[in-house]
Amino acid sequence: MDTVVRVSGLTQGYGKSAVISGLDLDIGHGVFGLLGPNGAGKTTLLRTFATITPPLSGTIEIVGQEVTSERAARLVRRQIGYLPQDFGYHPGFSVYEFVRYCAWLREVPSARVHEAAVRVIDQVGLSDRMKAKMKSLSGGMVRRAGIAAALVGSPRLVLLDEPTVGLDPAQRLEFRKLIRSLNNTAVVLSTHLVEDVAAICREVAVMSSGEFLFQGSPRDLSAQAPSGDGVGDTPLERGYMAVLNRRTVGER
Numbered sequence: 001m002d003t004v005v006r007v008s009g010l011t012q013g014y015g016k017s018a019v020i021s022g023l024d025l026d027i028g029h030g031v032f033g034l035l036g037p038n039g040a041g042k043t044t045l046l047r048t049f050a051t052i053t054p055p056l057s058g059t060i061e062i063v064g065q066e067v068t069s070e071r072a073a074r075l076v077r078r079q080i081g082y083l084p085q086d087f088g089y090h091p092g093f094s095v096y097e098f099v100r101y102c103a104w105l106r107e108v109p110s111a112r113v114h115e116a117a118v119r120v121i122d123q124v125g126l127s128d129r130m131k132a133k134m135k136s137l138s139g140g141m142v143r144r145a146g147i148a149a150a151l152v153g154s155p156r157l158v159l160l161d162e163p164t165v166g167l168d169p170a171q172r173l174e175f176r177k178l179i180r181s182l183n184n185t186a187v188v189l190s191t192h193l194v195e196d197v198a199a200i201c202r203e204v205a206v207m208s209s210g211e212f213l214f215q216g217s218p219r220d221l222s223a224q225a226p227s228g229d230g231v232g233d234t235p236l237e238r239g240y241m242a243v244l245n246r247r248t249v250g251e252r
């Protein structure tokens, strides 16, 4: 496997309280899904991968570079596209200016910026709104502009925190197609939507209270619900709920 993210003994949290303790994980090309209830630690982990919050302890390597300092973090950030759950933008920017600005932040070479911005705006279906102000867009369109900003310049690692929230069904299908089309890229996707995982993830982890309760293929997760019974409407939902419930029962 071509490892894009490697964490060893990662402990992360806020102040002195740890949310994630001693996590070891390798992520390669393809889509890695993070499923888990509210407060499981998905955003905390994505922010750590994005090199925004240095680990409390342990090591993190992105595209072969260990992130040991702010200088090292700045270098690897060129290879990272990050779409936070709530992302900020200047409301007066057009879609094009917003995506271009994000490309500039990521130090995409200036000769490539225009072409790269136009391409990703087209890929998220916003070509006809390229000159529209961000403040004039619907919620789903803002989210699509955010996805474009995360993908501009073809980063090796793409981190998407609940990217399909607010997208209509047709746009969700388009999103999946776009993510599937990325080559030589590791995508880490945090979501509550089990269908997105079933459709696009090569591997999935179920997180709860900062711990990985399961890691494997979507098919293996479906197999966690014995003989198709249990809570949930699809095999994957039943597998996911079985993993979470096992934990809850174990805690009693």
Ligand SMILES: Nc1ncnc2c1ncn2[C@@H]1O[C@H](COP(=O)(O)OP(=O)(O)OP(=O)(O)O)[C@@H](O)[C@H]1O
Residues within 6 Å of the ligand: 014, 019, 036, 037, 038, 039, 040, 041, 042, 043, 044, 045
């Ligand atoms: N800035 C912060 N300061 C202190 N605690 C925080 C902070 N951000 C998150 N936490 C705590 O860390 C834990 C993990 O939160 P996190 O946002 O990573 O979960 P999540 O899985 O992304 O949840 P959601 O699905 O609701 O987005 C929670 O207990 C949360 O209360």
